[in-house]
Amino acid sequence: MATFEVLGGCPMKGEITPQGAKNEALQILCAVLLTPEKVTIHNIPDIVDVMQLIELLGKMGVETEKVGEGSYSFRAVDVDVDYMFSPEFSRAASRLRGSVMMLGPMLARFGRAAMPKPGGDKIGRRRLDTHIIGFQNLGARYEPNEDNSLNVLAAPDGGLQGGYMLLDEASVTGTANIVMAAVMARGKTVIYNAACEPYLQQLCKMLVRMGANITGIASNLLTIEGVDYLGGTTHTMLPDMIEVGSFIGMAAMTRSEITIKDVSFDNLGIIPTQFNRMGIHFEQRGDDIYIPCHDNYEIESFLDGSIMTIADAPWPGLTPDLLSVFLVVATQAKGSVLIHQKMFESRLFFVDKLIDMGAQIILCDPHRATVIGHNHQVQLRGTRMTSPDIRAGVALLIAAMSAQGRSVIQNVEQIDRGYQNIDGRLNALGANIKRIE
Incomplete structure (x- = not known):
């Protein structure tokens, strides 16, 4: 079983191309x-x-x-x-x-x-x-x-x-x-x-x-x-929209400046809009996405002032595969958000690892979690954790990359099932991820 040792607090810079879907x-x-x-x-x-x-x-x-x-x-x-x-x-x-x-x-x-x-x-x-x-x-x-x-x-x-x-x-x-x-x-x-x-x-x-x-x-x-x-x-095949979304959230969470190349922007659907609602801004440059360094990002409220809800839905709604990323990115936002995972009742159970790292999350039930963001005023703490599935695994990786100190992620074979050479590609941008077989 392989593990990742991740040293947090290493901002990244450069270009990355998403894998095939x-x-x-x-x-x-x-x-x-x-x-x-x-x-x-x-x-x-x-x-x-x-x-x-x-x-x-x-x-x-x-x-x-x-x-x-x-x-x-x-x-x-x-x-x-x-x-x-x-x-x-x-x-x-x-x-x-x-x-x-x-x-x-x-x-x-x-x-x-x-x-x-x-x-x-x-x-x-x-x-x-x-x-x-x-x-x-x-x-x-x-x-x-x-x-x-x-x-x-x-x-x-x-x-x-x-x-x-x-x-x-x-x-x-x-x-x-x-x-x-x-x-x-x-x-x-x-x-x-x-x-x-x-x-x-x-x-x-x-x-x-x-x-x-x-x-x-x-x-x-x-x-x-x-x-x-x-x-x-x-x-x-198209570029992987889940990887594109993961990189957008990762850039904001780690205060990195990244260009994601050849994203097939027209096939991303509502994903860019939902990141905008999280206060994460970027530029579309041709078919690339440029994400500047975010010192902070503020979650919008609905027009009536009520708390923002981000939920999965059949296309053209938001893919459920990205809710884990939205949840972890919200932990360092300014404001609060309700993450509603309608489709799978076990997908939010990884939040206990984020709570151990210092995140403010209330797991309302198997389908809903409320996240109160730290606005980068309090860093997450490095810890030891295990990747339960592909998407939760990359969410934990994002958390570890933004955390203070060193984290260990076990069972990274789960991440390998969905992300090609993720440690090598992110290290090329400045991340500090060490794979231990």
Whole structure:
């Protein structure tokens, strides 16, 4: 188990480029299973979750080749469908949440698929009902085993059949899975209350280039006319909006002057506005974001004078993956804010580590925390802590970088799952982070 030793109080300066989007990569990589032709993908982040998925595709028989830095080609010609039903696959897939999005492509192309209970962050309930019910709406049979540890799905004779569905939640992975199943189903599929995040838009645009017929992209109403065959394509992934947001918050919290390069600003949605509400100001320079050194930053109130609330919501609302960053950044703001994590009931439980560091936080319940900012009048104290999940891990890293003294963060493999060489990239800007294996 690796740890970070972090010496706080080291302001950073310089330029940093965000990695390719983790959440997009997990969808796009599963989509290569839809065609026997070559698919080339650029800007793939070199992070644990993504590399594990590429390795898993290789074990299923997909030909994978690294063709450049962050670029891979894939050819799913001789896919071993039976491997999905093996104990080895179950062990590998159960460590990786994104593996669940193999179900849709495998059902569409091969008519059957299996998936163990997927892994990933332990941040609360992460049910698969939306995925399974969507497949059932396309005619698939669902056959869980006795202890529900393996989800087995089979298409009807003649293949999946398009249909209408109203999703019970605008699940990003659920929508992606259903879309990948529907693109080769017979007839028309209509998906209402579909997720419409930029990463889902990217998946749909890639599928259209492969020959799929999808309309309504970027809306919550998708219409798909099934086709018999999909071909190869080339795809470049967006920069990771979660990393962009993490760097904005990190710059303000540590009083650093940073330029974030090539952020795809138009795909950041409400993220810049929410940081503005936190009193964090920056300049858009072309497709870059320049964050000046902030001696302090003041949280806005609502127009009626009530306390600012920052909450997650389906796109174009604020992504839940950034709430941990907003929470930690608020600890050194002027003013107070209510952080409302609606989606996952265990994601705020890392705040006890921040309280130990001297932060003023009231955990109201599993979904809400009130933060009273120090306005940089009182520094957080360095301490020893453990990263519970990817996003809480980077929030704790931000706290440690702004704290007085030295902090130790254990279980940094969680951070590595979502952030590529984070210590090396930040040290190049002036941070003091030492990795101890």
